[in-house]
Amino acid sequence: MSIQRVRSKTAKTNALLANPVLKEYVPTTNDFGRSTVQRMLDQFEMIYVKPVDGTFGNGVIRVEKRIGANRPYFFQSGETKFSFVGFDEMFDKLLLVKKNKPYLAQQGIHLLKHSGRRFDLRVMVQKNPRSRWETTGMIGRVAHPRKIVTNYHAGGTPMPVTVLLKNYLTAEQYRSYEARLRKLGVDIAVALEKRFPRIKEIGVDVAIDRSLKPWILEVNTLPDPFLFKKLPTRSVFRRIYSYAVAYGRFGVRKRKT
Template structure:
């Protein structure tokens, strides 16, 4: 049986929202339309609009409302920034800038920063050789200085989690926090696999807010394992790659005699 991939962000978000425990860790997410953009922006002050189908942060746009500013309505797409005096004007331009495909609107989470740059975390969860879910790695992703997304393929910088959180947690608290996130990953994988039973791996994008609460921004069902090569220790990548071979994502190359 082929490994299952779920491309729709909506399909995965719906499963998490249906779980009474996990739903508190999922940002408010609505279908893209004028009223949802306006209402969420008014309520949260900062939101994201994202393609329902897409990878590497492509097409993601960050919107803000800054009360008291001459042009309070603003958004950024890629490296380009826009500012407007009214919501109507902003929404007209936004509708032209976004890609012509289905979008969703999501509550913005104010990410922690490292050297002035926003970061989030990627938690890798895989079927181990015993066909049990196991969190096999975790890495931080620091956004490019001029961009809003943290993805490595969009210019983000991978760094160890301990480096990114050392200014926010003591060594002891950091170990407990990392353990909590790894367990969190297994819970999410078990929940998703009830709906999508042929999943073998997921990559969870976790935002951490100013109160150190984790938020599930997105779940990728075909995560790139090679970002973990950027960690100082190669042991994490070797385990991830070995597990991926065990469930058939990669083929073992046989050496010629």
């Protein structure tokens, strides 16, 4: 039986929203459109618009309404920034800049920062050899100084989560918080499996806001395990890779003789 991949962000979001506990961790998300973007900017002042089917942060745009500014409407795509006096002018330019594919609009979360750079977390959850969901790894992703996305393929820097959170949590608080994130990862996998029964692994992108609330930004059903090779210890990657081999994502590597 092949491993299921779910490309649609909307389908995955709807599966999470069906869970009364998990929906509290999902940012407000809607189909992209002129009235939707205007309403969400009025409500949140910062949103992200992203392709419904996209990877590596490609096509993601950060849109803001800066109250009191001379040119209050602003968006950034890649390293390019635009500012506008009025909403309609901004939205028309946004239509030209975004990719020609379906998009969604998501409530913006103000991420914690490390050395002035925003970061989020990737939580890896897999079916273990006993066919139970297990959180097998967590890693931080620090955004490139000039970019809005944290993805490694977009210039982000992988870092241990302990390093990123040491200025926000004591050692004791971190242990409790890590356990919370690991449980959240498993709960997400269980909820998604009900809708998509052939998934074997997920990578959850988790934002942490200034009050330390975790938010589920996105769930990838074909996550990159090799990101975890960037951690100082190789044991996390070895476990992740061995589980992936066990459920058939990768073939068994032959030992060198």
